[in-house]
């Protein structure tokens with residue numbers, strides 16, 4: 129066993145093919161195609177074992193907020209390693225968690241005073257759901273046990289998160305395992321007035337989009353514990369963007385009906401939507417419980433926080449039976465805390481995302497220009513997220529069939545062009561780091577269009 133896995137690409141591929149089971153992956157797709165062996169990364173670029181480089185246009189599943197292998201975050205983790213790697217977080221605390229609380233407090237509205245650590249987006253959502261549920265149990269409103277969700281929601285893959293998820297391809301099969309939730313149409317599910325969505329915040333808010341929500345809340349207020357939302361953008365269902373006013377109105381309705389609001393900032397937190405948190409963009413929208421994960425550690429380590437206010441916290445404060453009996457082995461892991469503290473410090477010192485708004489707007493401009501292509505069915509953007517729907521023909525609203533696997537083909541071609549371009553169904557999206565440059569945006573968009581055009585050509589000639 130003298131194999132050096134960093135040098136021997138084929139060795140890694142062989143071992144991977146024999147033993148690995150990749151996430152969200154039909155493993156048979158890799159029978160004749162090798163997974164890419166990434167050996168290192170810097171900034172927005174990934175490097176493979178063959179010496180190729182790739183623009184990571186999806187920020188490694190939306191986690192990396194200021195690029196890979198930032199010297200400052202590296203140094204913070206190395207320094208932390210010399211002190212302590214981990215200690216259980218019940219009965220003990222440590223300065224690194226204290227620093228996380230202070231840092232989070234400094235970028236959040238004052239009302240958020242309590243921070244519960246877990247490991248990733250899904251666990252942060254489990255915590256949020258159980259917290260909301262038990263809140264009502266603890267204060268004696270025992271019938272409030274149900275949740276309201278959007279039909280296309282995505283909140284993670286554990287069972288609670290799956291039960292408030294509505295993306296059929298991920299969730300449907302597990303239906304018999306799930307608890308029932310009230311499902312209402314997502315806010316953007318109304319006919320678009322303009323040809324393209326672009327920046328959904330510029331559309332007129334349509335009060336009708338809230339009608340179903342109002343109905344469910346009013347009719348079932350007695351049994352509803354909380355409503356859960358992805359603020360402004362539903363990521364995994366295809367980067368669907370909606371109007372901030374929806375959230376403002378939602379909060380009013382929730383307050384009127386004594387229902388908690390859980391805000392899933394897992395994909396939107398830490399600057400990705402152009403503000404530190406997406407919920408800030410909606411007036412008078414202060415969710416009761418907020419889940420953050422992905423960007424929290426700059427994409428370095430799995431760590432999440434479910435944060436809430438003193439009112440929720442105090443419902444658990446008292447006798448033994450009102451305890452929140454939930455926790456994970458790696459709660460407040462010091463290495464992850466160090467990464468989070470370094471990340472937040474950089475965002476603050478560099479005034480990100482605001483200080484890079486010129487590049488952000490340039491990105492939007494480049495996306496708008498894509499309207500010239502007939503294969504672009506819609507264009508949407510919010511902060512450093514952008515997405516287009518790929519269609520066969522815009523005028524006829526003709527879609528590629530699912531069997532075409534157009535998204536997978538675009539992804540594979542993108543790799544040949546030094547780019548990681550992932551698709552959600554027929555939606556191609558970009559999720560850029562907050563410090564992306566105009567030069568990088570040009571390269572990314574130019575190459576993306578080349579890849580999409582070529583792929584559509586290949587698919588069309590085959591049919």
Ligand SMILES: *Cc1c(COP(=O)(O)O)cnc(C)c1O
Nearest residue numbers: 248249250282283284363394395
């Ligand atoms: C990714 C995601 C999750 C789940 O996070 P994991 O870290 O993958 O468990 C939850 N909610 C939203 C909105 C997400 O995008």
